[in-house]
Amino acid sequence: MKIKLAPSLLAADFSKLGEDIKGIQSYVDMLHLDVMDGHFVPNISFGPPVIEGIRGVTDIEFDVHLMIEKPLSYIEKFVIAGADIITIHVEAPDDTAKCIQLIKSLGKKVGIALNPDTPPYSIKQFVDEIDMVLQMTVFPGFGGQSMVKQALENIPLIREMIGPNTDLQVDGGIYTENCGELTALGANVIVSGTGIFRMPNPVVAALELRKAAIAGQKA
């Protein structure tokens, strides 16, 4: 499956988002936007106004990762702001099937995310309806954490469940050094925040991440 890189904006410089996005956009496949509400996760990031603002400076695909307790009430606002893919957590209290239907009815791609300790079978009933699964490789809430190894066991199980044509994204603690391990297990969409935006040269970091991801896939 095609390797896709999705830098997480959470690690960019918030005083110059437009500049950071323009610097990286030709070297990556989508932009990963981490939305946190202080309820589903113990942190607050940004919401639709920021996404609408950066939509004005780039045409790159916006991959919106909703770490929020009540996605159902906000999905439409994210679509209006410019989201192309909307990922909701299976652990969120809102009805997952309803969220999926709403995102699809608005003409957008759907992802389902699961935390490192959520059993893969909890998403099984939805796999025919979705475009992407997001296996968290850290517990969501903060950038810059170390990868939780427990999550790796889920990757081959999910790949088997979704088949070869659905994207399998991994997110959290990913760098050139460990990225090949994830693609060898079956992941094909790589999120990296610290590993791209906090590196001395984000473009070089993105090129190296892609190289490592492709090498892992061939291994």
Ligand code: DX5
């Ligand atoms: C964690 C977020 C991740 C995170 C990735 O809650 O979903 O996208 O920002 O950042 P790094 O690559 O720094 O772990």
Ligand code: ZN
């Ligand atoms: Zn994320």
